Amino acid sequence: MKQILIIGGGSIGERHVRCFQQTGRARVSLCEMREDLRKDVSERYGLNQCFSSLDKTLQNAAFDAAVICTPANMHIPMALDLAAAGCGMLIEKPLSTSPQGTEQLQAAISSAQLPVSVAYVLRQHPALQSLKKSVDEGRFGRPVQIVFVGGQHFPYYRPAYREIYYTRHETGGGAIQDALTHMVNAAEWIVGPITRLSADAEHCVLDGVDVEDTVHMMTRHGDVLGSFSLNQHQPPNESTLTVICENGAARYEAHHCRWLSCTEPGSEWTVEETFQIERDDLFMSQAEGFLNQLDGNVDPACSINEAIQTLRVNLAALESVRTARWVNI
Numbered sequence: 001m002k003q004i005l006i007i008g009g010g011s012i013g014e015r016h017v018r019c020f021q022q023t024g025r026a027r028v029s030l031c032e033m034r035e036d037l038r039k040d041v042s043e044r045y046g047l048n049q050c051f052s053s054l055d056k057t058l059q060n061a062a063f064d065a066a067v068i069c070t071p072a073n074m075h076i077p078m079a080l081d082l083a084a085a086g087c088g089m090l091i092e093k094p095l096s097t098s099p100q101g102t103e104q105l106q107a108a109i110s111s112a113q114l115p116v117s118v119a120y121v122l123r124q125h126p127a128l129q130s131l132k133k134s135v136d137e138g139r140f141g142r143p144v145q146i147v148f149v150g151g152q153h154f155p156y157y158r159p160a161y162r163e164i165y166y167t168r169h170e171t172g173g174g175a176i177q178d179a180l181t182h183m184v185n186a187a188e189w190i191v192g193p194i195t196r197l198s199a200d201a202e203h204c205v206l207d208g209v210d211v212e213d214t215v216h217m218m219t220r221h222g223d224v225l226g227s228f229s230l231n232q233h234q235p236p237n238e239s240t241l242t243v244i245c246e247n248g249a250a251r252y253e254a255h256h257c258r259w260l261s262c263t264e265p266g267s268e269w270t271v272e273e274t275f276q277i278e279r280d281d282l283f284m285s286q287a288e289g290f291l292n293q294l295d296g297n298v299d300p301a302c303s304i305n306e307a308i309q310t311l312r313v314n315l316a317a318l319e320s321v322r323t324a325r326w327v328n329i
């Protein structure tokens, strides 16, 4: 049994509590500042131990690893404290809201040889994994273009959006850092890191906030051209990522939980594989994968270096929106 500390018992923190417990391989404790939330989550899940601050936690107990589920501006300071205590960590996305502390964290992790992964959970999606494998194996030839189109009604899925980190860029809010970052990280995983970009974004619809809820972005991943279009207010919950290669195209459809291919000019898409998954399933795979990493059996699903690259993209996108210019990364 691994001793796992969940830090932050909010929306995603509670999901990690549940999913790590369900692996049957972890004894879960919680660190949450808010007393009511701490008691509620602790009672409902019968948690091992509960703490109100990370300082007190690290003074009083030892863990194999922690899962950082607080707002993004706290991720790196907390990760540095955990690294100093010799604790492994799974860090929620995005890694941070600024580059500050990233080099220090890289150094601390590598000198203590700590197991660390960043929770870009789309990497657990079986349809996206299969698509990537086919692209990597060269089934469609060399990738030349990647196109993301998607959106969802954020208030429907996250009714509390006005009361959480989402309201400010400084705490990880807005469509670029909150939602687009998932697709950016997935695209970089498939066709490589973004080398320059140009973004446009606006607050168009969401009540009670003024951060952007609609984004367009053009990207270059070396030779590969990319484009991303995302909003957080359309009624349909649809996301499509298409990888166009020299000899064919592959498409991931999140809303149909499947991937497709098309290799004959003028032909219909062929459904390659369709999966049945529940919302917790990706987080369960993520927990299992991270526990395997702690056992020394696998590499991180998303390394700290890959997450730092995606952080650079988030920050470059915000800069490009502010300055209306292309930004090199």
Ligand SMILES: NC(=O)C1=CN([C@@H]2O[C@H](COP(=O)(O)OP(=O)(O)OC[C@H]3O[C@@H](n4cnc5c(N)ncnc54)[C@H](OP(=O)(O)O)[C@@H]3O)[C@@H](O)[C@H]2O)C=CC1
Binding pocket: 007, 008, 009, 010, 011, 012, 013, 031, 032, 033, 034, 037, 052, 053, 054, 069, 070, 071, 072, 074, 092, 093, 094, 119, 121, 164, 165, 172, 178
């Ligand atoms: N991978 C995914 O699909 C998802 C990822 N996320 C990411 O996870 C992170 C957290 O998001 P979410 O769970 O939605 O946010 P919530 O606001 O629901 O939860 C964060 C919790 O952390 C608590 N907290 C804040 N500071 C501390 C501290 N110093 N010590 C202990 N607890 C603290 C907050 O308390 P208080 O309310 O008092 O501030 C709150 O209860 C974000 O980075 C977000 O982007 C979120 C949802 C889904």
Ligand SMILES: O=C1CO[C@H](CO)[C@@H](O)[C@@H]1O
Binding pocket: 152, 154, 157, 158, 178, 179
């Ligand atoms: O990362 C995330 C995934 O989607 C959720 C709901 O749409 C968001 O709240 C969250 O921040």
